[in-house]
Amino acid sequence: MKLNRLEKVLSGMKENNIHQMLVTDKISIFYLTGKMISPGERLIALYLNTNGDHKFFLNELFPVTEDLGVEKVWFNDTQNAIEIVSNYIDKNATIGIDKNWPARFLLSLMDACPNCKYVNSSFIIDSLRMCKDDEEKDLMRKASQINDMAMVKLQQALLEDLTEKEMASKLATIYEELGADGFSFSPIIGYGPNGADPHAHPSDAKVKVGDCIILDMGCIKDNYCSDMTRTVFYKEAPQKAKEVFEIVLEANKRAIALVKPGMRFCDIDNAARDYITEKGYGKYFTHRTGHSIGLETHDMGDVSAINTDVLKPGMIFSVEPGIYLPGEFGVRIEDLVLVTEDGHEILNKHTKELNIIK
Known part of the structure; x- marks a missing residue:
């Protein structure tokens, strides 16, 4: 992880009372990790939490072998990726979502975590990238x-x-x-x-x-x-x-x-x-x-x-x-x-x- 950028993102999250966030845009993931992955229709997600408990959710199709400074959570095409992601989410708190995350993923997560409050958090990373x-x-x-x-x-x-x-x-x-x-x-x-x-x-x-x-x-x-x-x-x-x-x-x-x-x-x-x-x-x-x-x-x-x-x-x-x-x-x-x-x-x-x- 690019720690100076991560620290700025976490600071922005705190300022906006967003204590957890899913970064799913491949460009923003690259900005924070230095790893560019083009997932096509598949899910990739970097989960950030202001308590420091970060996770990187990855399909086994994308063999990321290097240490990116964040724990990797793997899944494959036969598993329910959203269900796996939901296991790590605080289900009673606000969660930031990328502005362009496909509805097929977002709607499934909303079903899995109905008590979360969902907000668009893209502006936090987008403003840093400016x-x-x-x-x-x-x-x-x-x-x-x-x-x-x-x-x-x-x-x-x-x-x-x-x-x-x-x-x-x-x-x-x-x-x-x-x-x-x-x-x-x-x-x-x-x-x-x-x-x-x-x-x-x-x-x-x-x-x-x-x-x-x-x-x-x-x-x-x-x-x-x-x-x-x-x-x-x-x-x-x-x-x-x-x-x-x-x-x-x-x-x-x-x-x-x-x-x-x-x-x-x-x-x-x-x-x-x-x-x-x-x-x-x-x-x-x-x-x-x-x-x-x-x-x-x-x-x-x-x-x-x-x-x-x-x-x-x-x-x-x-x-x-x-x-x-x-x-x-x-x-x-x-x-x-x-x-x-x-x-x-x-x-x-x-x-x-x-x-x-x-």
Whole structure:
């Protein structure tokens, strides 16, 4: 167990009067134990109790041989895992449950322990994960460095006359060659009008002269995620698209310039949104300005108009304003930003200035 993280979780439990908790999300289990297990439909659970009586419930299908600093309780596919878990639970106390635990497990536990009070306790670990320690910061820098290198190679591939789908496949190969562990999310590659859909899926479309192209991509390296968007032009940049590009770029820069401890997430969103609105494109900026990122592409926390949480050192999130004109084109420019003790650090080093691929 990572004792410094465990101690913070136990402290958070006590503050919220949650004396026992089942951690069942594989990412949060990894955060606390350093062991990544993908259980599929099977149950895994880390039971934490403020009295120190912790257990790790594991299916024999996942042979964890190393000492994780917590007692392991084993079961197999023919046994009732919930019944085994329930034997260790204080059946007359509040118990914290992960926000995404499948109903088939939760409902069974509620039947087995009807006198427990069930509460969502994910926020305790999720809030800790928002602020990265030094090791995590370095891992995030490393993932973003790979993403920077991949962006260079992907933009070069635009000259190979590939479809959006073929570009996505090309990116998978590029990541493998650069030592990444795979995609952190399915890439968004949008030529021309396809880029006007903020979550476009790669299609069979081929690039045309004058196309404004969105390249939104990220990889995983050592369990940590990267994410970056660059908008480029093919052969030439039409005047209207160029003007929209410069508006989005300025919005990105204005928002990032405000990032420092003590600012609020909504302040960052307002900086980008107000500028785009001032330029007449407010209704075409259809999403929040960003999201937190780390072990997952979308960690807890976002850069939105309604999030009044204060920025703290160690937080990492995206700043990705965009303008999307249906039937014409879209522009999005995204960087990952780390909050430092007295300001910020931009993790992406690849240029975001206007770039015409020739």
